[in-house]
């Protein structure tokens with residue numbers, strides 16, 4: 534695949550690994566958080582941790598929209614899907630996310646709820662056109678990457694004057710979550726951030742400036758290929774060594790300083806900030822999520838179906854909250870690989886392939902096993 | 909969920925839609941979020957929408973830099 538395979542070259546990766554070893558000062562520790570689940574997935578898939586010296590540690594952050602969606606929002610969606618008139622459209626990852634007491638949209642579907650998996654927001658519009666007698670609701674989730682496609686869908690619904698279409702909006706924002714992590718007393722020390730790739734194609738590099746300027750944390754925006762990650766880690770090590778804290782852009786082939794202005798404009802015209810939003814593992818964060826503006830209230834499922842906010846407690850044995858804040862690793866959870874696997878997820882980190890637990894289950898546990906055999 | 913992949917635009921369609929090719933597999937996607945788009949451009953594709961264009965010049969420079977970074981160490985520490 535062009536613009537992917539070139540950034541997976543093994544020889545170049547070996548060279549970069551050598552450069553990282555040469556640059557990393559053995560007298561100090563480097564702890565970098567990759568905010569984004571896509572990076573967590575790449576690190577696990579390509580075994581990047583094995584290429585790093587022991588004093589360079591990657592901390593998996595909360596940047597997976599499925600992992601941070603609280604059980605209460607899943608319960609709200611399930612209740613909606615169980616209404617006879619409703620067709621609920623969801624991205625595939627959402628089907629198995631656990632709500633309260635082990636419920637999920639998949640189980641609701643098995644009981645007869647009309648839940649449809651869609652690949653694109655445009656599929657949801659097509660469903661609404663094909664089913665004029667039903668209420669089609671799109672379960673919108675995701676960070677700044679996924680919000681512009683929802684905006685395009687809302688425009689299309691307006692243009693087609695669809696009266697049977699609404700959106701259950703759960704879009705969340707990256708910078709407030711990074712802020713919550715930095716401001717929490719209950720977080721690991723972080724020496725720098727690997728900034729999100731595709732979120733940044735939309736918002737650009739500017740929104741990360743406060744973390745570099747005010748918090749003294751270097752930020753390097755990185756692509757999702759293994760060489761992108763390795764280069765970003767090297768750039769972070771260099772910043773730490775030089776005592777610099779700047780926003781640097783490794784992913785220049787797709788990210789600019791100001792981002793995708795058209796997408797930003799569309800999102801700003803359609804959405805506004807919520808005062809508060811509950812995140813799984815991070816609690817309630819002010820101004821961290823979006824809802825539809827009053828001009829689009831007729832498309833808001835929460836209003837049309839008078840949905841009330843549900844807050845439910847997570848399974849107390851699940852360590853997702855500590856994992857999302859970098860305090861623990863998947864293997865520190867006693868449910869990991871026993872009660873909780875990708876087939877039977879208990880916490881949300883096991884559901885999406887970008888979740889820390891699922892990534893470790895799929896790729897990391899074999900390495901753990903080999904390491905055990907070797908010792 | 910947030911994973912997105914590079915795809916080549918092979919045909920522009922009406923209503924801000926386009927046909928893209930992902931390693932030879934073609935798909936109809938929305939290009940409504942892209943300012944100016946032409947056949948032959950590479951885009952980052954996410955949930956059926958092109959999110960950004962890939963700049964071939966920047967991609968080449970990044971690869972050159974990656975090469976230099978590895979080689980610089982090879983020279984210092986053979």
Ligand code: SF4
Pocket residue numbers: 850851852853856863866867868869870873874878879880881882883890
């Ligand atoms: S293994 Fe399962 S239960 Fe444990 S932290 Fe991960 S997702 Fe939660």
